Amino acid sequence: MIPPLKKIAKIIRKNSSFLITTHAQPDGDGLGAQMALHFYLKKIGKQSLVINSDPTPPKFQLVDPRHEIQAYTPNMKLTPVDVVVVMDTHDWQMLGPMQPLIQSMKVPVIFIDHHVTELDEPNEHLIDEAFGSTGELVYTLLRWIKADIDTEMALALYVAIMTDTSSFRFKRTTAHSHLIASELLQKGVLPEQVYQSIYARDSISKVRLFGNVLENIQTSNHGRVAWLSVSRDTREKYQATIEDTEAFSNQLTLIAGVDIGIVFREDSESQIKVSLRGNGEIPVFGIAKKFGGGGHRHAAGMKINGTLQQAITQVCREANEVLKGYPQQTS
Secondary structure: OHHHHHHHHHHHHHOOEEEEEEOOOOOHHHHHHHHHHHHHHHHOOOEEEEEEOOOOOHHHHHHOOOOOOEEOOOOOOOOOOOEEEEEOOOOHHHHOOHHHHHHHHOOOEEEEEOOOOOOOOHHHOEEOOOOOOHHHHHHHHHHHOOOOOOHHHHHHHHHHHHHHOOOOOOOOOOHHHHHHHHHHHHOOOOHHHHHHHHHOOOOHHHHHHHHHHHHOOEEOOOOOEEEEEEOHHHHHHOOOOOHHHOOOHHHHOOOOOOOEEEEEEEEEOOEEEEEEEEOOOOOOHHHHHHOOOEEOOOEEEEEEEOOHHHHHHHHHHHHHHHHOOOOOOOO
């Protein structure tokens, strides 16, 4: 990892203006990592813009207390920058409408990410799937360049790490993850405040939708695959947002005997968003890759063209094939 750290440190030192972005439908990891670097750049006198394809979900507004994150609009006029930093993805297509904009800028682009790397030259970027979150990578970078991590930066990093490790319970949570969190708490982060902001503000629409989809969980004959589906009509019936469905997949692998959990969300009549979770050692990245998606080895996703039922049939078939190579872990 040291060569990318040296390279990025040099880029930060030699340039004066930066644009920081993350994937479409930003989450806590992408947003927290963005803002931690943004606060640092401003602290050392650099110019920094934070612009994303989609607005910040209200529950993550705590990482942006002065509302500095901008949501991209087609008529937006950008100030020229020296460098672009992309957080929590290295897949251009994940940037949504920001993709053509960034590619047209003709400036160096740095990816900081913890998903499975598919770049031809990964050493030119800070990418390491062994880390539990992009927030941990940004922390590592900041420590490498001897940054003074203040309370504001610490809060952003804590949100990134806590949310992408699902409160420190995912497989890639390490002792190092907890050591970082410990240091961030010493900087003044209040865990209960963070929890209340992110997890204790679900809308009644989300709760009612969740109740509906939980009632209709399906399982394979052997019980090792569990899935739920959210049709567009059902989501609209409960007046829930797309963002409201993002955490549903984590619930399926809590069921005894389930090794792969899948959420199918109908975004339109012809496109289905699929989220996959593998329990224990079960990999799901290959399933997502087969359908043009990506992610982590044990948490991945993709979009499939077709109907909801077609997507369910195709993906569950692939999940069952994967499980043939792994003995049942739980009963």
